[in-house]
Amino acid sequence: MTAVAPAAPRTPIRRVLANAGQLLSGRAVNAVVGLAYIALTARSLGKETMGVLVIINAFAQFLGDVAHFESWQTVIAYGTKPLADKDLPRFQQVLRLSLLLDLISSVVGVALGVLGAWLFWEALRWPPGMSGYGALYALSIGVMTPATGVGLLRLFDRFRYLAAEQAVSSFVRMIGCAICALAHAPIQYFLLAWAAGAFASFFYIAAVAVRDLRARGLLTGFRPWGPTSRGLPGVWRFALSTNFSGTLEVGFTHVLTMAVGAILGPVQAAYWRIGKQVADGMAKPARLMVPALYPELAKLRAAGGQRAMTRLAIQIALIGGAAAGVLLMVSLLAGRWILETVMGQAFGAAAGVMNWQVAAAAIGVMTLPLEPMLVSMRAAGAALIVRLVVVIAYFAALFPLIRTFGLAGAGAALVASALALGLGMYFMARLRLARLAADEGLAAAD
Template sequence: MSDAAPPDLAPPGTKPVSPLKKVLANAGQLLSGRVVNAVVGLAYIALTYRSLGKEAAGVLVLINAFAQFLGEAAHFQSWQTLITYGAAPLLDDDKRRFQQVLRLSMLLDLISGVLGVILGVLGAWFFWQELRWPEGTNGYGALYALSIGVMTSATGVGLLRLFDRFRFLAAEQAISSFVRMVGCAICAFTHAPLPYFLLAWAAGTFASFAYIAAIAFWDLKRRGLLRGFSLIGPTSQDLPGVWRFALATNFSGTLDVGFTHVLTMIVGAMLGPAQAASWRIGKQVADGMAKPARLMVPALYPELAKMRAAGSQQAMNKLAVQIALIGGAAAGVLLLVSLLAGYWILEKVVGPGYGAAAGVMNWQVAAAAIGVMTLPLEPMLVSMRAAGSALTVRLVVVIAYLAALGPLINTFGLTGAGAALVAAALGMGIGMYFMARRRLARLAAEEDSARTTKDDEGPSYDHAHGV
């Protein structure tokens, strides 16, 4: 198996960059976009709350959260399918096969978008009381659910990641927030009611989708990958295991998204709203502290996929170890900051009286730190088309965690929930490690077997006779 790094897909004339530097540079670009988005996002949220008041703004947040949850839970992780199955034909300049993978990814987006919209419209129309929406807002919620269809431009995101266009990806959320800010400013100036603010928020979602789709289309056309392309044609043909892969990544993503919401609801049901608030606050701070390091993950996927396509197993291992070491250093800093300044951070950022959540937050930060240290493992499995193995680990850990959560909360309260979260993070990391190790060993064995078979066959007839 080759030790070399995979060919670079950057435009001709671009100086080659090491995979590690590329991952860090791309993650840095994403982080810069998140910083801009945070500032602009705060502006439109402030406009919304100041104009509508706490109650009406709360209704908007509930409707948006409902749509976001369905959008994240229903959609396929088609960008992973596109990167994993599209990297090899892109490297080999196999335009027909790449277009087939692109067609499949677009089909997955269409299926998930339609499914999400149907669930959103029906859920808003018939279950608004269970969702605790005020009477008369179900129609607005149903209309807002139409935005679920464009809430995740997964194919466009996958293409830009595969083409190393992270500087364009960095602007995606900022554009959505900017459109929302302008819309909310107009609504605030005209004293518009709730439906118009919902329209402004939905406009941001549509603008983000249109932006990514336009950039992806431009890049495809620039690279000549749209010549001869048709929306009608084969999708999964000669792509063994692709549907199983797509379903596994989708289910794994749904588990990851739903896990946070389920934990908060369980804590609230067992310990009450105040403890649930402490849990949620600590989790948000812990996730926020770990977010910069986690931005390496979307930058890591395309590099690993290219290495896998080029047969560069040792290069994959080297990059994974480098990212793990960087993640380990970041994890140590996160935990140290939480232990030394967690109480102060909560008191200053959230408000007086919230410092008591620092105890459980330390457990949550420790779990996040473990996740940062082990973050290359799942992308490695997915890049090696072993998404089912990653899903198995995640499912086993989630089931075990949920089974232990009730008794631990009854015995130790929030501390028990936090300690269990650390154990779950350890279990996830260990499970992913052994799955990745087994998969790498299997790939090495397959390579050795193929090489031995080729050597045993000896020189071909043409070569032996000088043809």
């Protein structure tokens, strides 16, 4: 018999693309289903009430992001080596720390959400009587991001299960919104349907992660109490830096929605949110390379492959650049038609601001490997500095621009901030790589 040669191991770029492809299969379904529940909500509630729901959701998600630790990054950055070395006590220590971070996030986020709904409903331009419903919706903050579970599944290369995460949430929301639409239900029932999606996604990820941990024997002897950060140098600084950076990145979106609603009213907030939904949906296929990129960079970093990390980042940037050009062209040529077809004629007016949002998303896609590079090199603080400077400058200009130019002003500022962020990350990554190369040269000389 002729021996069959073993298959050649896949290169990092092949693994990134393969894992991103698995995520894409689920996110493609999610993009359609997500637009479906947004459309059901918009057509049932109308522009004004839809805007109120959008602002309440943005408020809850913003506070969730403020309190939320990016503990999945801690799992990958500090759990990759113990997993490879089969160091069970150290791996369980990383897991224990990540779960602690998630617990702190949930408690603080829910407390801020409930209290904020009662205190600031008028400033957020919620109608009278909505503060109680907003406070109830804030309970979903505790389950909005199953960060530890997500980190574990990324570390285990279980991307096919991650692919279904958002689809599960969107399917539950779509079914709930469909029932609400058929029953001509008021806004509070639509809020219940949206919150149910967050709970469904959380329990799905938690169940899959626990099953994988048990199958690998990683829960043997695990206790929820015990050492957390001991022997993990810089872990709290890393966790705080990635948390703050993630808060600025994701919370930035929800603050914008609330700012537009507070200055221009719920209708304009609805336009902004719907345009952002479509823009993010168009950019999603390329952005799916980012969660697949983090584990590969962490593995290359652990093996000391600085040049391989750079090569992988350049390959991803080239692919992202091609994707960015395509999605911007689609928005410019067919954006209004997409909005009117999916959301209804009344929402075609969001096309102008959506083009700005798509342009900003395109810049983000072109520069998407830069921040993962910095985080993988344990330079999360450098990424945080860049993001913080850009966010401060953006908000300093945002309110005058909105008052002067309306939604177009907010959109133009969004493009400028995406460009500044990309340039800042690029120069920080170059500096960090030069420093690592110098350190390697000194080590070789010794």
